[in-house]
Amino acid sequence: MKKYLGKKIFIYLITFFFAVTIDWAIPRFMPGDPIQMLLSRFQGMEGGREIIEAQITASFGLDRPLLEQYFNFWGSLFKGDLGTSIYAFPEPVMNIIQQAIIFDILLLVPSILLSWIVGNKLGAFSGVNKKADKYTMPFFYFLTSSPYFWFAVVVVFFFGVQLPWFPINSAYSSMMRPGFNFAFIVDFLHHWFLPFLTLFLVQLGGWAIGMRNMIIYEMGSNYSKYMESLGASEKLIRKYAFRNGVLPQVTGLAIRLGNIVAGALTTQIVFSYPGLGYVLLKGILNQDYFLVQGCFLFIVIFVLLANFLVDIVYMFIDPRVRFSYSGEV
Amino acid sequence: MAKSEFWKKHENLYFAVTNGKVIFGLIIFMSILALAIFGPMFAKYDYEEFAGPGYMPPSKDFWFGTTLMGKDVFTRVVYGLRSTFVVGFVGGTIATFVGLIIGFLAGYYSGKLTDEVLMMITNIFLVIPTLALLIILSAYLPYRGILSQSIIIGLTAWTWTARAVRSQTMSLKNQEFVNLSRISAAPVTKIIAEDIAANMFSYVFMVYIIQFTGTILAAVSLEFLGLGPTQGISLGLVMQNAVNWNAIQLGLWWWAILPGLLLTILIVSLYFINTGLDEVFNPRLREM
Amino acid sequence: MSENVLEIKDLKAYYKILKGDVKALDGVTFNVKRGEILGIAGESGCGKSTLASALILRKKPLQYVSGEAKLLGTDIMKLPEKQFKKMRLKNISIIPQYALDAFSPTKKIRIFISDLVREHGIRPNRKFFKKVEERLDMINLDPSALDRYSIELSGGMKQRMIMIISTILDPDFIIADEITSALDVSSQRFVANMLVKLRDEGITGSAIFITHDLSILYQIAERIMIMYAGHFAEIGPTDEIVSNPRHPYTKALIGSLPQVGIQYKENRLSGIKGTPPHLLNIGEGCRFRFRCPYKTSKCEETPQMERITDNHFVSCWHWKENFSDINTSGGEKDGE
Numbered sequence: 001m002k003k004y005l006g007k008k009i010f011i012y013l014i015t016f017f018f019a020v021t022i023d024w025a026i027p028r029f030m031p032g033d034p035i036q037m038l039l040s041r042f043q044g045m046e047g048g049r050e051i052i053e054a055q056i057t058a059s060f061g062l063d064r065p066l067l068e069q070y071f072n073f074w075g076s077l078f079k080g081d082l083g084t085s086i087y088a089f090p091e092p093v094m095n096i097i098q099q100a101i102i103f104d105i106l107l108l109v110p111s112i113l114l115s116w117i118v119g120n121k122l123g124a125f126s127g128v129n130k131k132a133d134k135y136t137m138p139f140f141y142f143l144t145s146s147p148y149f150w151f152a153v154v155v156v157f158f159f160g161v162q163l164p165w166f167p168i169n170s171a172y173s174s175m176m177r178p179g180f181n182f183a184f185i186v187d188f189l190h191h192w193f194l195p196f197l198t199l200f201l202v203q204l205g206g207w208a209i210g211m212r213n214m215i216i217y218e219m220g221s222n223y224s225k226y227m228e229s230l231g232a233s234e235k236l237i238r239k240y241a242f243r244n245g246v247l248p249q250v251t252g253l254a255i256r257l258g259n260i261v262a263g264a265l266t267t268q269i270v271f272s273y274p275g276l277g278y279v280l281l282k283g284i285l286n287q288d289y290f291l292v293q294g295c296f297l298f299i300v301i302f303v304l305l306a307n308f309l310v311d312i313v314y315m316f317i318d319p320r321v322r323f324s325y326s327g328e329v
Numbered sequence: 330m331a332k333s334e335f336w337k338k339h340e341n342l343y344f345a346v347t348n349g350k351v352i353f354g355l356i357i358f359m360s361i362l363a364l365a366i367f368g369p370m371f372a373k374y375d376y377e378e379f380a381g382p383g384y385m386p387p388s389k390d391f392w393f394g395t396t397l398m399g400k401d402v403f404t405r406v407v408y409g410l411r412s413t414f415v416v417g418f419v420g421g422t423i424a425t426f427v428g429l430i431i432g433f434l435a436g437y438y439s440g441k442l443t444d445e446v447l448m449m450i451t452n453i454f455l456v457i458p459t460l461a462l463l464i465i466l467s468a469y470l471p472y473r474g475i476l477s478q479s480i481i482i483g484l485t486a487w488t489w490t491a492r493a494v495r496s497q498t499m500s501l502k503n504q505e506f507v508n509l510s511r512i513s514a515a516p517v518t519k520i521i522a523e524d525i526a527a528n529m530f531s532y533v534f535m536v537y538i539i540q541f542t543g544t545i546l547a548a549v550s551l552e553f554l555g556l557g558p559t560q561g562i563s564l565g566l567v568m569q570n571a572v573n574w575n576a577i578q579l580g581l582w583w584w585a586i587l588p589g590l591l592l593t594i595l596i597v598s599l600y601f602i603n604t605g606l607d608e609v610f611n612p613r614l615r616e617m
Numbered sequence: 618m619s620e621n622v623l624e625i626k627d628l629k630a631y632y633k634i635l636k637g638d639v640k641a642l643d644g645v646t647f648n649v650k651r652g653e654i655l656g657i658a659g660e661s662g663c664g665k666s667t668l669a670s671a672l673i674l675r676k677k678p679l680q681y682v683s684g685e686a687k688l689l690g691t692d693i694m695k696l697p698e699k700q701f702k703k704m705r706l707k708n709i710s711i712i713p714q715y716a717l718d719a720f721s722p723t724k725k726i727r728i729f730i731s732d733l734v735r736e737h738g739i740r741p742n743r744k745f746f747k748k749v750e751e752r753l754d755m756i757n758l759d760p761s762a763l764d765r766y767s768i769e770l771s772g773g774m775k776q777r778m779i780m781i782i783s784t785i786l787d788p789d790f791i792i793a794d795e796i797t798s799a800l801d802v803s804s805q806r807f808v809a810n811m812l813v814k815l816r817d818e819g820i821t822g823s824a825i826f827i828t829h830d831l832s833i834l835y836q837i838a839e840r841i842m843i844m845y846a847g848h849f850a851e852i853g854p855t856d857e858i859v860s861n862p863r864h865p866y867t868k869a870l871i872g873s874l875p876q877v878g879i880q881y882k883e884n885r886l887s888g889i890k891g892t893p894p895h896l897l898n899i900g901e902g903c904r905f906r907f908r909c910p911y912k913t914s915k916c917e918e919t920p921q922m923e924r925i926t927d928n929h930f931v932s933c934w935h936w937k938e939n940f941s942d943i944n945t946s947g948g949e950k951d952g953e
Contacts, residue, residue: 011449011452011453011456012456014449014453015452015453015456015457018453018457019457022462022465023465026465026466026469137604138597141597141600141601142593142597144600145542145593145596145597145600146589146593146596147546147549147550147553147589147592147593148550149550149553149568149572149589150568150586150589150590150592150593151589153568153571153572153577153585153586153589154586154589156577157577157582157585157586160577161577161578161580161582168577168578221718222713222715222718222719223718223719223720223721225674225676225713225715225719226713226715226719226720226779227733228674229673229674229705229710229711229713230705230706230710230711230733230782230783231702231703231704231705231706231707231733231736231737232732232733232736233702233736236732236733236736240721240723240724243721243723243724244721244722244723247723255455255489257458258455258456258457258458258459258460258461259458259459259460261458261460261461262458262459262460262461262547262550265460265550265554266550266553266554269553269554269572270572280464280554281554281555284464284468284554284555284556285555289468292464292465292468293465295461296461296464296465299458299461300457300458300461303456303457303458303461304456307456317723318722318723319722319723319766319768320722320766320768323766323768323769
């Protein structure tokens with residue numbers, strides 16, 4: 001058990017290390033010297049130019065040897081200093097990201113959890129009902145094949161424009177001020193629903209297909225055969241099969257997280273929902289490298305943490321992990 | 330009869346071409362591919378051309394309608410499809426190839442250092458959110474072309490393949506016929522080529538389809554974010570334009586929905602093919 | 618009539634596949650008496666496992682074709698699934714071939730047993746588990762095994778646990794399908810003796826013991842039935858089968874057994890030349906005729922089951938003949 005966790009933590013640490021290094025290295029080693037491009041961009045800018053230049057030189061440490069730049073980067077990371085945003089000057093990147101992350105979590109966590117639960121149940125149902133299966137599978141295929149942002153557009157079209165039940169922009173109306181009051185929460189939920197629906201439905205397709213295949217596989221296993229031979233009802237066998245089929249679905253969750261986050265990014269853009277995705281796009285469009293780098297790091301951290309959480313959960317639900325001595329199941 | 334002899338020998342092929350799902354998916358896929366290849370030849374306009382009045386719904390003249398500015402959506406889509414397919418094929422090939430090599434080496438030398446190292450690398454790439462990585466790579470490229478896009482996507486998408494190939498290799502490795510070759514002192518390459526590869530062909534084919542799909546989706550997402558090829562047209566770009574110009578709010582649903590619909594149908598068709606092939610190669614799933 | 622727990626008459630079950638019918642069980646007739654252990658032997662593919670599946674759980678593509686299988690007087694082949702389900706575990710049970718793989722990895726054994734017996738209307742209370750623990754004790758398993766997951770148990774422990782689970786409701790009839798095949802010799806003996814003990818203590822009623830290993834049957838079975846390629850070959854009391862086999866296949870089987878005390882430098886161990894025929898769409902006729910040195914044109918006709926004594930039956934046109942030493946591969950004696 002310890003070996004299992006230990007191995008996972010080790011990988012996450014190395015991945016984090018790798019991600020930070022990439023984050024640091026890319027602007028420096030990419031052809032075309034983006035930093036110079038950045039500097040030259042501000043030639044004509046008044047007032048802010050010197051500050052930006054100083055900021056860039058300082059944070060990129062262009063006057064220092066490469067290795068020192070690298071360590072400085074790590075240093076400022078631990079201090080929580082991700083630089084100053086260019087497009088939202090003089091707002092520090094960290095602040096922008098912190099605000100965005102809250103919206104992300106509110107969107108991602110419910111959609112991931114609910115789609116996983118509902119998707120698994122639907123998939124299991126489909127797996128044992130041959131008749132229903134013929135109709136549900138193409139539907140699930142369609143959901144999971146849809147690019148998130150396209151599905152978002154479709155959702156906007158049907159529920160935001162044709163049937164104007166929901167707003168299609170931002171996380172709350174411009175008239176509202178964020179706070180823990182009832183009016184704001186209702187307004188927020190109103191805005192939140194369509195992006196949530198998009199993420200929920202597209203993910204659901206994937207989980208349903210996965211569980212459906214697992215159920216079929218588990219129902220054909222030897223323990224299923226044994227139970228049936230000893231007179232167990234199909235209901236009981238299904239229960240056992242489901243319990244076993246859930247395991248790879250949990251692993252699948254960890255693997256899919258990166259993909260889900262990507263989907264969330266593009267969905268947010270369609271809805272102008274102020275999560276990391278939206279912020280990231282602004283950064284890209286404005287060539288705000290600090291913002292882009294900061295977003296990248298936070299996305300990676302989020303995915304790593306979520307992965308770790310899933311690993312811990314898995315450890316509790318699969319007894320084989322506790323008793324086998326290899327790192328992998 | 331020579332014909333039935335042939336089918337008996339290639340039983341799997343027989344099942345493949347008669348499987349309903351495979352046929353269905355293949356028809357759709359081929360149609361869209363044909364659209365990509367031949368469409369531009371039949372398009373009446375150029376994709377940047379202001380072909381007519383803006384804001385036109387689908388009609389006889391403009392099959393997918395026009396954009397806000399009057400460009401023909403159908404032309405743009407059909408040209409964009411070309412880049413989609415190129416990225417899919419090239420990126421998918423690279424991803425499959427890299428995944429095959431890494432997965433195979435890891436599986437063949439499973440348990441030894443090679444395996445541990447390769448799996449460590451794979452796990453790192455697996456955990457890192459691919460799109461984020463692609464974003465940061467693409468954002469700093471001074472020039473982005475279809476080829477460079479395919480390459481970087483291919484180089485980040487191979488993890489799933491590597492894992493799958495590794496476990497297949499490991500299970501094949503332990504089967505009798507490979508051990509026989511080993512006993513007979515056949516060279517490693519011969520073992521690889523004849524015993525293992527022959528059995529993995531069907532598997533690899535299915536893996537390729539999955540990589541193809543994944544590459545297309547990654548590419549379209551990048552394009553939508555504005556990180557696609559700097560020149561030319563692509564499906565994601567068409568959709569980004571549509572969303573940026575508030576196509577839905579303004580009522581130009583065809584501009585935003587139709588390109589994505591075509592793409593989704595393409596991916597669904599590949600899903601059908603893959604599921605069908607899964608039934609063919611895993612008889613347990615086959616209906617009697 | 619009430620002497621017999623199981624009466625099989627001309628039972629046929631085929632695997633129906635795209636290419637046709639694999640006639641894996643093609644007309645078998647025999648009875649199992651009360652309290653008896655009947656051994657069923659034959660090489661791989663002879664239909665013994667198909668027989669087991671046909672009796673307890675037919676799964677596509679295996680389908681019942683014709684014939685009778687009366688368990689305690691009821692023809693279980695014709696019984697609707699709902700009713701037969703109630704008979705499983707209570708009246709008829711199986712210790713399967715895949716015993717090592719028969720547990721769900723995510724359930725503790727105790728939970729599994731509780732769930733299973735609840736399906737049959739038994740309350741898994743303390744009284745019940747006391748009985749379970751007594752059985753475990755009988756088979757040398759520590760009761761703590763109940764609170765473990767299957768991954769924590771060794772292969773031998775799993776095998777024994779399966780034996781207990783399969784017989785927990787004292788079935789009238791138990792099918793033991795190759796339960797010793799994956800074990801080492803001493804475990805084999807233990808398991809085989811355990812089956813006898815279960816019968817002796819009245820926990821199980823009758824049993825059929827399916828195996829390809831005749832030597833075990835010699836020790837624990839009262840009667841032995843030999844099957845070949847889906848057909849019945851011979852059935853009789855154990856010592857008669859071993860000392861006076863009347864079917865050429867049986868003779869060859871007995872002759873091919875390694876005997877303790879013989880130096881095989883001198884006598885070649887004789888096998889039986891050839892392999893069993895493919896059962897896909899196989900036609901009429903004795904299925905052993907392709908390997909039988911005594912075949913004649915008569916053998917193109919499927920042999921009928923004929924009575925030698927009240928207890929000894931055979932299915933061969935030539936059983937009356939006195940076979941000479943039947944080393945069909947030619948047991949040459951070296952150096953002579």
